[in-house]
Amino acid sequence: MLDYRQTAVDWAHDPTDIIVLPVGALEQHGSHLPLDTDTTIANYAARIIAEHFQAALLPALPIATSFEHSGYRGTFSLRPETLMAIIRDLSREAEEQAFRIMIVVNGHGGNFSLAPVIRDINRQDRPLKILLAALSAPLPDIFATRSTGAMDMHSGEVETSIMMHVTGRDYPAPPSGGRQGILEQPDLNTFGIGWLNDQGVPGHPELASREKGAAALDIIFRHEIARLQARITMLRQNPRYHH
Template sequence: MKTDLLTMTRDEVQRRVQENPVAILPLGATEQHGHHLPIGVDVYLAEGLARRVAEKMNALLLPSLPFGYSWVWRDIPGTVSLEQHRVEEIIKDVAKSVRRYGIKKLVLINGHDANNASMKYATRELMDELDLEIVYLFYPGMEQIHETLCESETWHGMIHACEFETSLMLALKPELVNMEKAVAEYPTKPPLYGKSTISLGELSKSGVYGDATKATKEKGEKLLRYFEQEILSLLK
C-alpha cells in the first residue's frame, strides 16, 4: 500500500485520510557532514526513518523539508539555511494545510538537532490555534542506544557526521558514504561556546564531531530498528 503522498492521486489520499487521519513530516537540513558524507544526511535519515514508521502505521508520508536552521555552516559551500523562526512558520503552515482535509495527528520526525526549537515552539503555538494532535521526535532514546551500540564517545552529547550518523547512512544510503575519507575529530570546546557567537563551523577542521571511522552498516541497521520501535511505541 502506498504511503508516499507525492506518488498518490487525490482520490487515494482522500481514502487514506478517511481510513487513518495520520500524516508524518520528515524534517532535515542541507549542510556539510564532513568529507565522507553527502550534504543531505539529515534529509536522508529523517525520511528513511519516517518511511519505515509510515509503512507500519499506514500513515501519509509528506514530502521532506530539506532545509533547516544551519547558521553554523552558512559559509561552507552547499549549505542552505533558513532562519529559525521561518522553519517554525513552515511547520505551522504544513499543519494548517493538512488539517483542512481531515488529518487529526501530525508526527514530526526530525533529523537535524537545530530544528528541535522550531518544532517545540511551532507545536506550542498550534495547540492554541488548531484542533490537531502533534508529536515531535528527534531520535527518541538516543543517549541510551548510543551507549549500547556505539564504541565512540559523542562530542559533548552532540551528533554530527560521527559514528552514529555515519552508521545510519551506511544502512540507508551506503552508496553515498566514502569510508576512506572518514576521520575522528574532537575539537576543543571554548569556554564561551554556546554562550556567544562562536559556532561549530569554526571549531572542526574536518566537519566531523566524533569518530566516524567506527561506523558500520550493522550498527546502523540496529539503530534504525530501535528508533522505529521507539517511535511506534510512543505513538501507540
C-alpha cells in the same frame, strides 16, 4: 499508507487521519557524507513510521535551520521564523483536509525551532495535534553501538553508520575525522561546528559500519514508535492541551 507519489483520488478515499512530515537539512557533513544526509535519514525514518501507523506521508522539507554550519559552502538555512511559519502553514492545510494528528520527523538536531512552534499550535486546541519525533534524541542504548565514549556529535560513527545502512553504501572517513572539540550540543548556540572541528566532523566516522547503523536505527524506531503510539492513544482519549 499513502504517500506523495499517489493520486489525489487515492488520498481522497483513504480514511487515515494521521499525516507524517519529515524535516531534514542541507548542510555540510565533512568530506565523506552528502549535504542531504539529514533529509535522507528523515525520509527513511518517516516512511517506516508512516507504514507502522498506516498514515499519509508528505515529502521532506529539504532545507531547515543549519546556522551552526555557517561558513561551509553548500549549507543553506531558513530562518527559525521561516521554518516555524512553514509548520504553521502545513499543519493548517492538513487540518483542513481532516487530518487530526501530524507527526513531524526531525532528522536534524539543529532544528530547535520545531519544538516551540509545535507547542504553540497544540496549546491552541485546534482539531489537529502535532507530535515531534526526534531522531537525534540522546538515547542511552545508542551509546552502546559506539566504539568510543567520546563525543560523536556530527558526521561521526553513529550518523555515518546510519547512512551506510540506509543507502547501502560505504563512506570512507576523512583522515582528520577523529579530532574533536569538547563541547556539548547546547553549546552550538554559541560555537559553530567549524569551531569544534575545521573539517566539520566532530566525531569518529572511521569507526562506522552498516551493522552499527542497523543497530542504532533499531533502537531509535523501537523507542520512537512506542512513544508515538502511547501519545496517539492519549490524544484519542483526550486531545485537549489544557485540563
